[in-house]
Amino acid sequence: MSDAGELRDRTREFLAANPPGRTERLDFLRARFDAGLAWVHYPEGLGGLGAPRSLQAVVDAELEAAGAPDNDPRRIGIGLGMAAPTILQYGTEEQRRRLLRPLWTGEEVWCQLFSEPGAGSDLAALGTRAVREGDDWVVDGQKVWTSSAHLARWAILIARTDPGVPKHQGITYFVCDMTDPGVEVRPLRQITGEAEFNEVFLTGVRIPDSRRLGAVGEGWRVAQTTLNNERVAIGGMRLPREGGMIGPVASTWRERPELRTHDLHQRLLKLWVEAEVARFTGERLRQQLAAGQPGPEGAGMKLSFARLNQEISGLEVELRGEEGLLYDEWTMRRPELVDFTGRDAGYRYLRAKGNSIEGGTSEVLLNIVAERVLGLPAEPRTDKDVAWKDLAR
Amino acid sequence: MTDLLYSEEEEALRAAVRDLLTDHCAAAGVVARAESAAPHDLGLWKSLAQSMGLAGLLIPETLGGQGATHREAAVVLEELGRAVAPVPYLTSAVVATEALLDCGDEELLEKLATGRTIGVLAVGLHLGPGAAVPVVRLEDGTLHGELTGVADAAAADVLLVPADDGGLYAVAADAVTRTPRISLDLTRPLATVTLDGAPGRRLGEFGPAVRRALRAAAGLLASEQLGLADWSLTETVRYLKERKQFNRPVGGFQALKHRLAQLWLEVVNLRAAARAAADALATGEDTDITVAVAQAYAAPVAVRAAEEALQLHGGIGMTWEHPVHLYLKRAKAGSLAYGTAGAHREALAELVDLRAP
Structure with a gap:
């Protein structure tokens, strides 16, 4: 199955057998998965057809034209973008069969238990312990910045299984059932007033060994698959001109001439140009990927995206003058979706501050560019050959 | 949307230009040449423009050019920028050529395509696409006046001169006085062009x-x-x-x-x-x-x-x-x-x- 025409026919046959208008949403999504049209580059039997990834667009176009329901990818982004590729690469056949279908249909939401209060940029220093007891692992520790934890059925979890070896070697990767006793999810309120993230406390949580992904002690390598897929997902969207954060401020500028000043005009034009150039850069990156020439440019996209979002939203607060002094709502709530460009200017300004922290801080990303792209010498490391238990903390 | 990649042909063109510049445009030579009486490297220009045929990239094949596009010219310019090459490529093979293409002047386009004639638009280097353009006077059929800040004028064989009748005129470089100015950019020097009754051939509207x-x-x-x-x-x-x-x-x-x-x-x-x-x-x-x-x-x-x-x-x-x-x-x-x-x-x-x- 590597031919676009063949795939189009197959999609049309599927639509004829499962007409979207007369099929329940969940039944439709399950049938789509079983027909191998969920993610065509996945293997047969796991929602795919073993086809080139680029052919997914053929399926999506046919389904969209037929008005088919989708699996609401924004709601299940962690499952689709991070858990699924890791399960596919490292999971046993049994794990793949049990987990991937409800993940893709959205019946089971996933979250990620990686960061800890004491392990942010230095994720490999994490201290959540998993101790073997018979066929189970008993897990104790605290995780943080967990979006969707309050909605999730499953989590991908990394925990320390051997404190006596250097930090990268003593980590193991698990799938954690969020409904198990001992898992406690508490909302973590942010500067925006809402709680998009959670803290997750793990107290004596028993995870069967059959829910381990990859070998004991290999968790760091497994996590690289997850994290690489996260960075592909960030900044990977195709946008029209003014499609990002610049859109609302440009509209305000056009609609509200009374707010304009010369200083703001200069800054707006400069940021407009930078946003447009960033859009070209993203487009060029996608063209490189489509042509099978992936470049290192992807590492830079998130850096640009974070800085621009922050500067543009900051400008917008100023542009609004007296209204810039107001905020729409401080009431604590738990949104289901993250929307960087949603709500009002004040919210956008505050939420954008997280863009240079989440998914790798801008400072760490600059190190990565300097070392992996430019080949400059690595930072001096004093932690590589020291057992985790002997590290400074 | 726009194609933002380089094609295989464009990469081959880049490699050829880079090879030439590696051999014939080493940094030390460019530094030494900068203060000499001949700031432009006309030997290098000959290789680029004549031997490789790059002067005519934007000129149709029917006029002896390559019939290529701005995409290829851009690749050449990337390499010239990388070497700060002191050649009038941007001024002759792009700027003067584009003006002549607009006027449809086949005679000069054929000459520029060979690379043996260097053309320069006699407009100050600092002027952008929307700026007002200084002009010379047309009196009794000849051109009079002074134009400042003209890049690469010293290397030109023909100047394209805007005049106060709205016309763009082709003027032989030896019919005008070119006074070199001490320029911030040693590799793209400016000159003042003085016309004192210079004859010109009207090419079209300069606007x-x-x-x-x-x-x-x-x-x-x-x-x-x-x-x-x-x-x-x-x-x-x-x-x-x-x-x-x-x-x-x-x-x-x-x-x-x-x-x-x-x-x-x-x-x-x-x-x-x-x-x-x-x-x-x-x-x-x-x-x-x-x-x-x-x-x-x-x-x-x-x-x-x-x-x-x-x-x-x-x-x-x-x-x-x-x-x-x-x-x-x-x-x-x-x-x-x-x-x-x-x-x-x-x-x-x-x-x-x-x-x-």
Whole structure:
């Protein structure tokens, strides 16, 4: 199955057998998965057809034209973008069969238990312990910045299984059932007033060994698959001109001439140009990927995206003058979706501050560019050959 | 959308130009030539323009050109920028050629296509696509007046001169006086052109011809600036891996690593913007906006790249002997050429309806 025409026919046959208008949403999504049209580059039997990834667009176009329901990818982004590729690469056949279908249909939401209060940029220093007891692992520790934890059925979890070896070697990767006793999810309120993230406390949580992904002690390598897929997902969207954060401020500028000043005009034009150039850069990156020439440019996209979002939203607060002094709502709530460009200017300004922290801080990303792209010498490391238990903390 | 990649043919063209420049445009030679009586490297020009046929890239094959597009010319300019090559490629093979294409003057296009004739548009280098253009007087059928700031005039065989009757005139270079000015950019020197009863041949209306020429110039200058910025980054990274202070490579200090990573990011962005402008000039789609975006972005990045190169080279970067000053001078002069970043942003305010207060 590597031919676009063949795939189009197959999609049309599927639509004829499962007409979207007369099929329940969940039944439709399950049938789509079983027909191998969920993610065509996945293997047969796991929602795919073993086809080139680029052919997914053929399926999506046919389904969209037929008005088919989708699996609401924004709601299940962690499952689709991070858990699924890791399960596919490292999971046993049994794990793949049990987990991937409800993940893709959205019946089971996933979250990620990686960061800890004491392990942010230095994720490999994490201290959540998993101790073997018979066929189970008993897990104790605290995780943080967990979006969707309050909605999730499953989590991908990394925990320390051997404190006596250097930090990268003593980590193991698990799938954690969020409904198990001992898992406690508490909302973590942010500067925006809402709680998009959670803290997750793990107290004596028993995870069967059959829910381990990859070998004991290999968790760091497994996590690289997850994290690489996260960075592909960030900044990977195709946008029209003014499609990002610049859109609302440009509209305000056009609609509200009374707010304009010369200083703001200069800054707006400069940021407009930078946003447009960033859009070209993203487009060029996608063209490189489509042509099978992936470049290192992807590492830079998130850096640009974070800085621009922050500067543009900051400008917008100023542009609004007296209204810039107001905020729409401080009431604590738990949104289901993250929307960087949603709500009002004040919210956008505050939420954008997280863009240079989440998914790798801008400072760490600059190190990565300097070392992996430019080949400059690595930072001096004093932690590589020291057992985790002997590290400074 | 726009094709922002390089085709295989474009990469082959790049490799050929880079080979030539590696052999015939070494930095030390460019530094030495800068102060000589012949600042332009006409031997190198001959190889590029005549042997490789690159003077005629934008000229149709029926007129002896290559019938290629701005995309290929942009690749040539990237390499020329990387080498700060002192050849009148942008001024003759792009700017004068575009003006002649607008006028449809086959006679001169055929000559420029061979590379044996160098043409220069007699308009100040600092003027952008929308600027008012100084003109000379047409009196009794001859041209009179003075035009300042004309880049590469010293190398020209023919000048394209706007006159007060609205016409663009072809004037033989030996019929005018060209007074070299001491220029900030030693590799793209300026001259004052004085016409005292010079005969000229009317080619067409100068308004649209000059506008078209300067728009192409602004758009493709971004590719030259990309080459310059890329050299500055690459050379600085190379040097900082080698240079040791405090018993370690200077490039291992995080303060410098972050500066270089930041610069890399800007060069990546500049590449996308420059490709977008070259492609927009080639296809004619969304050209005004894309060119203005590219030039509003490119010049400040090129200047910063050269300034960072100088600073991070430390003392050696301040010497006449090291070529980084040629790049700094080209970058700074380039930030005024064919409209400043500010002028292009001002143009965008109208083009995308983000109007001034």
